[in-house]
Amino acid sequence: MQTIKKKGFSPSKKSEPQLMTMANKALDLVSLHQKNLTRAAVVLAAVVVIAAVYAVAVQQRQKGLGNACRRTGVLSGAGGRCCA
Numbered sequence: 001m002q003t004i005k006k007k008g009f010s011p012s013k014k015s016e017p018q019l020m021t022m023a024n025k026a027l028d029l030v031s032l033h034q035k036n037l038t039r040a041a042v043v044l045a046a047v048v049v050i051a052a053v054y055a056v057a058v059q060q061r062q063k064g065l066g067n068a069c070r071r072t073g074v075l076s077g078a079g080g081r082c083c084a
Contacts (some may be wrong), residue, residue: 030037
């Protein structure tokens with residue numbers, strides 16, 4: 001009976017000059033668009049901060065409304081119904 005030999009997996013290795021060429025191209029691209037990349041990063045960071053502040057504000061507002069409902073039994077603005 002013949003045995004089936006599995007071929008070993010070896011990822012294709014690029015030679016060092018090819019890797020250096022690719023790295024230099026990437027660095028050239030980044031340096032060419034550095035201002036735009038910086039602006040995009042700042043805008044993205046601002047959006048993340050605004051979204052986080054909004055989420056915390058909504059959570060605090062809901063937490064406050066829940067406490068008012070538990071104290072009075074009535075949640076104003078919800079048709080006079082309690083949220084519980």
